[in-house]
Amino acid sequence: MHLAALHTPSQIQLNQDGHLKHFLTIDGLSKETLTKILDTAQSFFNDQNQLITNNLLEGRTVMNLFFENSTRTRTTFEAAAKRLSANVLNIDIARSSTSKGETLRDTLWNLEAMATDIFVVRHSSSGAAHFIAKDVCPHVAIINAGDGRHAHPTQAMLDMLTIRRETKKKFEEISVAIIGDIKHSRVARSDVAALQTLGCKDIRVVAPNTLLPYGFEEYGEDVRLFNKMEDGIKDCDVIITLRIQNERIDSPALSSQAEFYKMYGLNKERLALAKPDCIVMHPGPMNRGVEIDSSIADGAQSVILHQVTNGIAVRMAVLALAMQGQLQEKGLLEAIAG
Numbered sequence: 001m002h003l004a005a006l007h008t009p010s011q012i013q014l015n016q017d018g019h020l021k022h023f024l025t026i027d028g029l030s031k032e033t034l035t036k037i038l039d040t041a042q043s044f045f046n047d048q049n050q051l052i053t054n055n056l057l058e059g060r061t062v063m064n065l066f067f068e069n070s071t072r073t074r075t076t077f078e079a080a081a082k083r084l085s086a087n088v089l090n091i092d093i094a095r096s097s098t099s100k101g102e103t104l105r106d107t108l109w110n111l112e113a114m115a116t117d118i119f120v121v122r123h124s125s126s127g128a129a130h131f132i133a134k135d136v137c138p139h140v141a142i143i144n145a146g147d148g149r150h151a152h153p154t155q156a157m158l159d160m161l162t163i164r165r166e167t168k169k170k171f172e173e174i175s176v177a178i179i180g181d182i183k184h185s186r187v188a189r190s191d192v193a194a195l196q197t198l199g200c201k202d203i204r205v206v207a208p209n210t211l212l213p214y215g216f217e218e219y220g221e222d223v224r225l226f227n228k229m230e231d232g233i234k235d236c237d238v239i240i241t242l243r244i245q246n247e248r249i250d251s252p253a254l255s256s257q258a259e260f261y262k263m264y265g266l267n268k269e270r271l272a273l274a275k276p277d278c279i280v281m282h283p284g285p286m287n288r289g290v291e292i293d294s295s296i297a298d299g300a301q302s303v304i305l306h307q308v309t310n311g312i313a314v315r316m317a318v319l320a321l322a323m324q325g326q327l328q329e330k331g332l333l334e335a336i337a338g
């Protein structure tokens, strides 16, 4: 599927009451929907800033279906589902019958027949989660855990939660620089969409032209391109650094990693150009010494590990909201998120 087809705002994500049904992409969702996710995620922290547990999804089955490797996303979805008291099944794709020629559709239908309520899907093909969402029973929710270079909506929402919690500023007031391999990054695409929807007016994309996506100019006037890193991060409130997605690059975009570090690596001298309280984020996995220096990754302004914790809260929120219809019948969700 061409990425442009996936940009079309899609009603497939919402039920007839306008509530989240599937979570496939940020595109097409309203500021109210994104804010609801953030507020619900925040409600899963107690007064001591610790994640809570509850029984919102007791009796529900969440199936993690990862056709591509993951450390953070798969594990935090599992942690989130368990904190909501759901049954969690992690499917070992390498040992599944997909290796015997079974189609994705047949695999899905068989797993669906095991009383699954929510599939969390990661796939290397852009559009895989959309494809599956069109094909499942009406009561089943699909959550996109990253599809090719298209979208990673829960990563975007955990990034937004991190920005909100750490800067304590409104999205309208902050400048955000996203640095590195924008072209192959589903995180960059989803982050830009979430920032725009939440009202951020100063989004800076910092990259060489070889790592910019086609059609970049269509992102809108609140997104500006900077080829020179020093200009792009000046007076920023938030810096998001990105890994070079070598697995999605079919022709050399750079002469070397050393060259990338020289031009775009985040180090002390460069970070000093941003605001003194600028936070540093990275979705992981990090390549230390390529896009970020270890002194910054482990430094006082880094919130990289906070992103991981916030990822559990956001994934709890998305899992709960995807079951909102059933939970509302039981009067549970409103009691939690207010």
Ligand code: CP
Pocket: 069, 070, 071, 072, 073, 074, 146, 155, 283, 284, 285
């Ligand atoms: N940020 C992210 O998606 O990391 P994983 O690939 O480890 O899930």
